[in-house]
Amino acid sequence: MKIIGVDLNKCIRCEECIKECPSKLYRKEETNDQEGPKIVFDDEFNACILCGHCIAICPRNAIMWDKEIDDNLWEFEEIKDPSKIIDINNLMKFIRSRRSIRRFQNKKVPKEKIELILEAMRYAPSASNLQDWNYTVITDPDKIKYFQKQIMKSFYFFRTILKFKNIFRFFVFGYKKKFLTDPKTKKFVDDLIRSYEMGIDRIFYNAPCIIVLDLPKYGGMEGNNAGIAITHGMLAAQSLGLGTCWIGFAQEAIKRDAKLRQWIGIKNNRVCQGVLIIGYPAIRFLRAPPREKLKIKWL
Ligand SMILES: Cc1cc2nc3c(=O)[nH]c(=O)nc-3n(C[C@H](O)[C@H](O)[C@H](O)COP(=O)(O)O)c2cc1C
Incomplete structure (x- = not known):
């Protein structure tokens, strides 16, 4: 998509595009016309990020763009006040x-x-x-199986590395070292491989x-x-x-x-x-699990 400019036959010079554009690519240009200054889109350095805010805000749909993207504009009443679409209680439940x-x-x-x-x-x-x-x-399903098999190969390889973790631990640091030497890593990898060999997709x-x-x-x-x-x-x-x-x-x-x-x-x-x-889930949860307390600093 590319913004081409402003359709001056539709534009009412409300300047919303000027105010909204995050890259500040719209400006007023003086003319000798009766209508006064016109709005121009000026993107000399190709700085437009194609966010479409100008299209979304223009009350007259006067912003012109190339039709490279075969897309309908989404115009619906609720967009004017999205807070009415889902109330916060429902959203939090969701x-x-x-x-x-x-x-x-x-x-x-x-x-x-x-x-x-x-x-x-x-x-x-x-x-x-x-x-x-x-x-x-x-x-x-065959491709998913192949995908799984390829991923499991990396776990087989990792199991070999774990066998020699007393050597490899000298070559890794920080989080990686902790992960390599933590006994639960070995248990996890062994369990995963065992499940795979039993035909369980984990x-x-x-x-x-x-x-x-x-x-x-x-x-x-x-x-x-x-x-x-x-x-x-x-x-x-x-x-x-x-x-x-x-x-x-x-x-x-x-x-x-x-x-x-x-x-x-x-x-x-x-x-x-x-x-x-x-x-499709084969499970129905009955409650939301607890979560860590928020750690917030109000600065
Ligand atoms: C970046 C990322 C990677 C994850 N990778 C896995 C994964 O490989 N296997 C898995 O079973 N769950 C994976 N999860 C799911 C998390 O374990 C899960 O989000 C977390 O335990 C919280 O549970 P909830 O999503 O039900 O709230 C991943 C989640 C994220 C965000």
Whole structure:
């Protein structure tokens, strides 16, 4: 998408675009016309982040953009006061009800529902409005099995490393050293491998749908941009009667395994920053679990 300018036949010079644009790319320009100064969009340095706030705020829909994105504008009455869409009590109940789901019904997720979840992810905020998420959706059970097998290979490899942890511990520091030498790490890996060999899926929990998110390596905010998109997806899924779980194990395995990245189609300049499983929950929670007290400093 690219902003082209202001349709002066529609523009009423209210200057809302000037006030709203975060990059300050709109300005008033004096004319000799009777109508007075006109509003111009001036983006000499290509600084527009395409946030669309000008489009969203213009009372006359006078902002022109190229139609590269085949998208309808979303105009609905409630957008004028979003606080009326969901009241805080319902929202808090909805947020507190979200759980990571690890037991799923043996039931496929319809494509339309997956598309709605992706649409919710599309509307997540991103630094500088980059929106540079790529999503790979995997629903073929054989492919999910292959994916799981590849991830398990990294756990077999890690088990070997753990056998020699007394040597390796001299080469790692801080959190990694603690993780390597903690006896619960070995127990966890042994249990995981044992379950796998018994045919129990403790990576994807037999979920019928997996979404893998990748984005460019820009060395800063990719984790944030991924996290917020995945969260949007989780909440959308919940409102569709679906359960989700973020699978960090898969994400880390993808980062380490070039073959897996190639299989998924993640290019070298991109990184996986989120893996979400989706399915119909085979479990009903009866209450929200307790959470840590908030640690807040009012400065
Ligand atoms: C970044 C991230 C990675 C996670 N990775 C895994 C995972 O690999 N396997 C898993 O079963 N749960 C995973 N989880 C789920 C967390 O364990 C879960 O969110 C946490 O225990 C709180 O439970 P709740 O989501 O039901 O509130 C992950 C969550 C996040 C945010």
